[in-house]
Amino acid sequence: xxxxxxxxxxxxxxxxxxxxxxxxxxxxxxxxxxxxxxxxxxxxxxxxxxxxxxxxxxxxxxxxxxxxxxxxxxxxxxxxxxxxxxxxxxxxxxxxxxxxxxxxxxxxxxxxx
Amino acid sequence: xxxxxxxxxxxxxxxxxxxxxxxxxxxxxxxxxxxxxxxxxxxxxxxxxxxxxxxxxxxxxxxxxxxxxxxxxxxxxxxxxxxxxxxxxxxxxxxxxxxxxxxxxxxxxxxxx
DNA sequence: ATTATATATCGCAAATATACGATATGAAAT
DNA sequence: ATTTCATATCGTATATTTGCGATATATAAT
Numbered sequence: 001x002x003x004x005x006x007x008x009x010x011x012x013x014x015x016x017x018x019x020x021x022x023x024x025x026x027x028x029x030x031x032x033x034x035x036x037x038x039x040x041x042x043x044x045x046x047x048x049x050x051x052x053x054x055x056x057x058x059x060x061x062x063x064x065x066x067x068x069x070x071x072x073x074x075x076x077x078x079x080x081x082x083x084x085x086x087x088x089x090x091x092x093x094x095x096x097x098x099x100x101x102x103x104x105x106x107x108x109x110x111x112x113x
Numbered sequence: 114x115x116x117x118x119x120x121x122x123x124x125x126x127x128x129x130x131x132x133x134x135x136x137x138x139x140x141x142x143x144x145x146x147x148x149x150x151x152x153x154x155x156x157x158x159x160x161x162x163x164x165x166x167x168x169x170x171x172x173x174x175x176x177x178x179x180x181x182x183x184x185x186x187x188x189x190x191x192x193x194x195x196x197x198x199x200x201x202x203x204x205x206x207x208x209x210x211x212x213x214x215x216x217x218x219x220x221x222x223x224x225x226x
Numbered sequence: 227a228t229t230a231t232a233t234a235t236c237g238c239a240a241a242t243a244t245a246c247g248a249t250a251t252g253a254a255a256t
Numbered sequence: 257a258t259t260t261c262a263t264a265t266c267g268t269a270t271a272t273t274t275g276c277g278a279t280a281t282a283t284a285a286t
Contacts, residue, residue, distance in 0.1 A: 008164030009139035013146070020137035025244085026122035026130045033126070036214035041225055043263065051121030053246050058264055060244095073226040077253050077262055080225035088211070095205045098196070101149035112154055112193035113186040118245085138274085156233065169275050171234055190232055190283050 012094070019091040022067040027052055027060050035070060035083045043079040125207070132204040135180040140165055140173050148183060148196045156192040 009017075023029055027050055034049055035041055047057045061081060064070045068087045073080050122130075136142055140163055147162055148154055160170045174194060177183045181200045186193050 009143055013139040013142040017137055017139045017142050020133045020142075021243095024130055024133035024137045026126040027244095029126040029130050029133075030122055032211060033214060036211045036218070038215070038218045044261095047263095051118065052244095054263075055247075055265080056245050059246095062264085071226045074253090074263090075225055077260095079263060082226045083211070083215075085215075092205075092208045095208075098145060098149045098201070101146060102151070102196075102198075105149070105151045112188055113184045113195045134273095140274095157231095160233095165274095166276050167233075168235080168277075172274080172276095175234085187233090187282090192233060 012097070016091075016094050016097075018067060019069075019094070022063055022069060025060065027057070028064055031057075031060060031064065032069070032083060035081060038082070041080050041082045043081060046081070125210070129204075129207050129210075131180060132182075132207070135176055135182060138173065140170070141177055144170075144173060144177060145182070145196060148194060151195070154193045154195045156194060159194070 023032065030050060031046055034046055039045070043058070043061065046061070047054050050057055052060075061070070061072070065072055065081075068084060069091070070081050071084050136145070143163055144159055147159055152158070156171070156174065159174070160167050163170055165173075174183070174185070178185055178194075181197060182204070183194050184197050
């Protein structure tokens with residue numbers, strides 16, 4: 001790979017790709033589902049709900065936290081996580097860009113497949 | 114990594130993660146944007162629109178094609194790609210799962226962050 | 227038939243992601 | 257103060273992704 005190719009793409013393309021990357025793993029999807037259900041947001045129970053070691057789950061949680069999809073607070077001895085719906089919905093909303101581009105396209109008919 | 118961990122997750126979690134992985138790169142987002150605009154779906158022009166070598170773009174196109182997000186047909190000397198909106202919209206729609214889980218959650222109040 | 231052009235595929239190097247044991251950290255209980 | 261428990265971080269092995277030159281393939285033009 002060459003040196004930082006990222007600069008060659010637009011900021012919104014990079015942002016959407018980064019969001020996709022953050023959820024591009026079944027474990028992280030599973031974590032979000034658990035948090036959405038709020039069955040519990042205590043870290044330990046998330047670990048129990050997944051077929052992965054504690055260290056691995058902690059790593060996945062960190063990835064989701066870094067990009068802002070989840071928030072985490074320390075409650076005494078335990079850690080507590082939950083979805084930041086504002087961030088989550090903002091990301092999902094970005095998929096609308098494609099439909100918009102399609103609608104504003106000048107030549108709808110020129111389709112070859 | 115251990116041997117096929119994938120089996121430990123649910124089918125829908127794997128499917129959504131695979132979709133996310135397919136678009137988890139700025140180049141693939143950029144390709145989808147170009148196709149959405151239908152500025153042209155000829156492979157060569159996609160290559161010109163991206164800061165990547167032809168071989169690399171071809172590889173990205175293949176990834177999008179394998180997962181079904183785009184369709185490709187050969188038109189004489191050139192190749193022509195376009196978005197499969199049915200597949201695309203189906204994938205995007207899957208994000209609704211999280212909101213549904215949140216709505217059906219029994220204990221909305223128990224939030225610790 | 228030969229050549230030019232467009233695209234796909236191969237092979238490899240480098241970068242990144244994933245998994246997990248071991249260990250660190252820090253609060254709570256004893 | 258020491259131990260226990262929950263979680264985070266480190267180090268490292270392995271797997272996957274990315275990028276690209278070289279090459280194959282196949283159509284169109286000469």
